[in-house]
Amino acid sequence: MITLNDTKIKIFKFITEFGDWIVLVSITLLAFIILKNKKHSIYILANLIISSGIMSVIKLIFRRERPEGMLVTETSYSYPSGHTFISLAFYGFIIYLISKSNLNKKIKNIINIVLIILILLVGTSRVYLNAHYPTDVLGGFLAAGIYLIIYIKIIEKLEGGTNEKKKKRKE
Numbered sequence: 001m002i003t004l005n006d007t008k009i010k011i012f013k014f015i016t017e018f019g020d021w022i023v024l025v026s027i028t029l030l031a032f033i034i035l036k037n038k039k040h041s042i043y044i045l046a047n048l049i050i051s052s053g054i055m056s057v058i059k060l061i062f063r064r065e066r067p068e069g070m071l072v073t074e075t076s077y078s079y080p081s082g083h084t085f086i087s088l089a090f091y092g093f094i095i096y097l098i099s100k101s102n103l104n105k106k107i108k109n110i111i112n113i114v115l116i117i118l119i120l121l122v123g124t125s126r127v128y129l130n131a132h133y134p135t136d137v138l139g140g141f142l143a144a145g146i147y148l149i150i151y152i153k154i155i156e157k158l159e160g161g162t163n164e165k166k167k168k169r170k171e
Contacts, residue, residue, distance in 0.1 A: 008128070009071055016072065016125040018118055019083030024048055024090055040097055043155055044090075051089035054147055055082050055140075064136070071129040081132045084140030085147075087122040091115045092148045 017023055028048055032041040056076075064079035076082060095112045103111075123141060126132040132140075 012125040012128045013072065015118075015121045016083055016129060016131075019087040019122040019126075021052075024086060027090075044093065044097075047093045047151055048086070048090055050151070051086055051144065051147055052082075055080065055085040055089075055143070058085075058143060064133075067130050067133055070131050072131050074131050078132055079136045080140035080143050081123065081126045081136040082140070083126050084123040084132075084137045085144040087119045088141055088144035089148050089151070091119050092144070093151065096148075096152055 028045050031044050035041050059077040062079040063077050066078040095115050098108050123137040127134050
């Protein structure tokens with residue numbers, strides 16, 4: 001059984017912010033500043049907008065009420081967890097871009113592991129803070145996973161296929 005205490009609540013409130021609009025928009029703006037490939041910045045922004053829209057539509061379809069006794073203030077419906085959905089869609093796409101980058105393999109692995117842990121912690125925080133039922137978080141992960149696969153396939157089509165396909169065309 002999870003016991004609530006002030007320190008854990010503060011930690012999980014901090015973690016949950018990584019799935020919040022202010023943080024995600026800030027990271028997106030930062031991408032426009034630091035990324036040399038501006039197309040990737042546009043893909044990150046488009047991903048944030050599209051995934052947010054899809055998640056909002058799903059919430060309106062299910063209209064599930066939130067649990068009582070939330071430790072954070074939320075006004076939207078509970079299913080699926082928006083923080084979880086957006087975190088997987090957003091950071092999952094960042095993981096994809098990092099995996100395709102020219103960064104050192106060790107650095108890629110470290111960043112990707114940190115982002116995977118962050119995604120899982122955001123989902124965990126939503127249940128710990130009683131903002132969602134566990135099924136809301138699982139539904140958020142599932143729906144975002146499906147969305148992310150489709151979004152990446154679309155990006156790969158826009159880019160002319162994956163690197164492996166490009167290599168085969170050159171041969």
